[in-house]
Amino acid sequence: MKMTKISLFIMPRSSKAWHGSEALWITVGGWAAAAERKFGKAYILTTDRIALPMEVLKYPLGKVPQISKSRNKKLSSFLPTTLITLIKDILLWKTSLYNNFFKYKLPDLENEVSLVWEQHDFFPGIGYKLAKKHNVPFIIYVHAPQVWEAAKWGVKRPLWGRLLEEMETRSLKRADIVACVSSQVAEKLITMGISEKKIQVSPMAVDAHLFSNANPQDIIKDYKLQNKFVIGWTGSFRSFHGLDILLRVFKKVHESINISRLVLVGDGFEMVNIVKLTNELGINDFVVFTGRKSFTEIPNYVEAFDLAIVSARSASDFHYSPLKLREYLGAGKATLAPNAGEIPKMFHNDIHLKLYNVGDIEGTARKIIDLYNDPEKRNLIAAKGKEYILKNGTWDVELEKLINKNR
Template sequence: MIKKPDSVAKKSAIFIMPRSSKAWVGAEALWITVAGWSAAAARKFGNAWVLTSDRVASPEEVIHYPLGEQKPASTSKKKTLGQRVPLFIKTLLKDILLWRKSRQWNINKTFPWSDSGVAFVWQQHDLFEGPGKKIAAQLGVPLIVYVHAPVVWEAGKWGVKRPIWGVLLEKYQERKALQQADIVACVSEDVARKVIQMGIDPGKVLISPMSVDPFLFGSDNSSLSLRQSLGLDNKFVLGWTGSFRSFHGLDILINVFNKVYQQRNDAVLLLVGDGQEREGIARMVKELDLEKAVMFLGKKPFAEIPKYVSLFDIAIVSARSADDFHYSPLKLREYLAAGKPTLAPQAGEIPVMFSDNNHLLLYKVGDIDDSASKIITLMEDLSLRERLSRNGANYILSNGTWDYEMEKALRKIESNTKH
């Protein structure tokens, strides 16, 4: 039961992550999204509160996701045992556990809002619905559900199959949760199309891509001491941030950089992140004798990413394939907001939302020669870099921020209400 005080000094908005504060450890995009939206709401209304099943947090806390202490890593014995269990069985067991936890949501605390003080409730979409609809109904305010991707659909793309029960989950759990929303904010056009195919009213659907907090990436984050400590003086820095996962195609990026390095031995590639593909990429770097030119900086807290991006002379968005490129690259918007000349793939929404040779340079996915040629062009043309830097930053800071996306959602709610 949710107990509310009688009054509140300022208006606010409520944001719900329908799992615990320790969940979604590897799903940085989800935490970054709620941190961005809640920070934008706090700037507009004065307050914003982020609810998980075990606590309430502020936008300032959420940016240092995940909250709370993490469980220790599993032992090698447990990992070996887990490898013997078929993936679909492990998936089924995880789904059952998640369903049980979703039914145990019972926050019995006093929260700092009132019936008249809340502007809207926002909830991250999950396999099983959270308490968003109930809270929104109690307060008489709109519910916005944000969808990075329908869970069953996206998992299937990565090879996680749910025989029989996946169809039932999508129809009777995911669709039901989305139908309850006043606005279904989708991260990309592909996700929006899928949501509509699931039976969601197109009038509720809003394309709302991953965006940027201008107070993080739009300010001066340069660090001379960091640059010097990494030995980057007199170096031309190419940079990438993200997770070492197959779909990012980092092996292709290494081959591209190898071609660049043959022409410009002052070039350095910074890789900021970690993941299951890192070991293989490191071996590849060694085999190509690029160890002095490729630097693995490891995973960094999100709040520290801006200072590493500040080191880049050129920023790169990598991709293995242009096929089924359904996500909205957050790193692309971060690079542009930071004023970095950026190379991005001709894939998904990118060629539609961004102008080639104006906001950024586009390359053909998988074409090593084309990518290397574009990087060399950027390295040798200062005026081009300056133009892309200026235009890219202006574009993002005017219509690529979380504040912009929140206002867009509020306008749609108002428009739908009038009709």
């Protein structure tokens, strides 16, 4: 009889944290679900509770306070922005899992522990201690070095930023494997002094089990999408997603395809601006804003799409590994994606997906119109994309890669 093993996954923040970046919870849920299938049990540890893989897909739990742009401006009017950043960093440190380890009971570890996985953050969690205790591999997963990425968004941390980056580096050096989402992030990690031998590029992936039984009928009915050509997008309304560009692309598309509809699933700071622009462009009757949806509902929305799109504001220094791209492909949807970062290196244009040049409104619109006019081509790309992602882009595949690297 095969003995059940336990995998431990560490998220150094609370269940309400990373609001607007739910992809981080989806990521740990995907990894943990794969480990559960592989070993038998998986627990996800946060600062306020222990969760199972499927539970974190509904995070953040409870009501999360919204901080509007206007409130941020009011704070900045009497406090320097750098001071606000420093206060936030101190509060994050105080609430980190490292400092709150003993506030709850750990899961029953009567069975053998297989591995310890931790989401990289400004401040380390307890993964290293647990891995040492149970003498198992310690894996850190990095979406991006935190100080480095924040600086790209204009966040300044004079003096203490360097100390934080040194703390990040020490934490990463303790890992047996540093898994990261893209080669661009891997290159940054090497400049930080992380051994290349430890680094494994593990792009965002998809849990195909979640997208295998989707039912879009209620969504199609509720939003009056019957007999429409539905172009869909999911995510957070943030500036770097370039949704204003997507709206202008859609306006061009709708001028040629009057049955086209754009469905935007999500919310965020930029939503007010995007709704306003939709009205200014005169396309408000053809754009659907669904608001934020639980991740467990997303497969049903994606299934309602005829064509899915990954949007972007800029192709320069595109170090992300879009989760939505894998979800679209895993759901068997023909997908447009930016010709940027890892994407053209991992997927073949006109076979797995359709690439477009970021900012080329006319060209992107033309690609969408061409796919509408050629349903056979559209269906072929959808089928090939799904076949590729199920073979190469699931969390189960990524887990096997890490296990093999540690052997």
